[in-house]
Amino acid sequence: MLKIPDHQVAGHTARHGKLGPLIDDSGRFYKPLQDDERGSKEVAFYTSFSSNKRIPDHIRRFFPMFYGTQLLEASDGSGLRPHLVLQDLVSDRHNPSIIDIKIGSRTWYPQASEDYVEKCLQKDKITTSLLLGFRISGLQIYGNNESGFWKPEKKLVLAFTPEDVRLVLRKFVSSNSPTDSNSVPDCSFAPSVYGGSAGILAQLLDLKAWFEDQTIYQFNSCSVLMLYEKESAMKGRSSGAEVKLIDFAHVVEGRGVIDHNFLGGLCSFIKFVSEILTSPDEHSTEACSPDPEKKCIAIENGTTE
């Protein structure tokens, strides 16, 4: 009855007998609790959030539904283990294209140990987190019936440069093949996926307005998940473009301060998305402009000195 999710793009996976999340046919997602404090912290967040009356409904929709915890046979065969029971965000989706974007130029939190800070800081430096305020953690982009999904492996995704990120965000909303490096992404679905009154950008701006005000939580190391269905968009139907927030193992109390780290990264990501909407036919290589005030954004290992 429980099975391994088809459309997970980041995080631990239950494949190859490892410990990872499972799904069922009723639209639920079972995330195993880690043995360390991460698991209990994520349960604490969902419990607090689901009962918090200060969360407006138009913000609550960005979060997976929470159904409590449940003891289940773990996917690695290690026996019974508590699992978070969440909404499976893609249970009613057909071939969804998905990008997982970890938000924040800093993925560690002030209260963390020196070792943890150092580990995260190094990762923030070698990925785009520090420079862009976010990094792509995983993705799958649907091509067509024959090619299926482009789902680059984790190592490749974490090595993305700022220019790669720009390109991937264009590929995400293009009709041409995501793996064809010779064709320029046409961004033909940008207006219907990123744009419009219910599109990704509008949803991100809703989220931004909340983050400018809310001082309840600090969402360290959380991800924004963007998803939509290309086949549906190709047929002129609704693309089902949706933004969700996931991964709350490092959420801490806001203590009266807004989450400036998340907000800054979110604004940077919003700028990337809105630039695709305003210049959908710009070749990504044009970012390397001879205009001295508009320098090439490709940064060669500039983060790792």
Next chain:
Amino acid sequence: MLKIPDHQVAGHTARHGKLGPLIDDSGRFYKPLQDDERGSKEVAFYTSFSSNKRIPDHIRRFFPMFYGTQLLEASDGSGLRPHLVLQDLVSDRHNPSIIDIKIGSRTWYPQASEDYVEKCLQKDKITTSLLLGFRISGLQIYGNNESGFWKPEKKLVLAFTPEDVRLVLRKFVSSNSPTDSNSVPDCSFAPSVYGGSAGILAQLLDLKAWFEDQTIYQFNSCSVLMLYEKESAMKGRSSGAEVKLIDFAHVVEGRGVIDHNFLGGLCSFIKFVSEILTSPDEHSTEACSPDPEKKCIAIENGTTE
């Protein structure tokens, strides 16, 4: 003809025969160039900024006027030294109350050396930068004719907790004495200084809108300066409330990415200011509420572990 500025609240000072900025009677401020790259980087920024046609006028007003560089006898008697020639922001001010707020939870920049990063990171942790996204670097608050200014020394300012910051931002716009710890700041000038269509908050929001869009510069370790004249406000005249940006020795090219670090910190600061406008009569101690969802924001050494 050149003299030591009366109203400098942060940074190097020319007092006691040290190297620091000087002013003249014509409203110019002479900032000595440091021997290391900071001086030349700040000149480079002002030169680039002053000729950049993509800076709108309503943003340019936040920056000091730049008049080039000039060789001058240095204030420490070490001989001729190049100085930045800038507008003296307080030359036409009478007893200005001033706060210098260094913006950003991170005051270092990705390209910096490991040593420099470590030094800044430690300072960001022990001050409020990491937690609040900004820290107060210096201030002077005018009391009255007899008491003059409250100008706490640097050591005290850098030891401010989040709760101290909240209190100082209230004292800044209060009619009662800034040094009287028994009286609760009345925030009587909040509507005229922070509020209104030309007040501090309106100016900060203007600046924020630009930072959401501009990808020309990253303003690492810059300060927002807030100033106004209490005596003028007391007489019901314009408070002359003004926001300025200063200190550009660590500005780097934006390379197509918004300054998410500055923007996040600016939004956090905006939230602090707007909370004073919406609850001007709230005692600062009320932030320690028994409501479990609204915990005390005083954080005891939580930043230095």
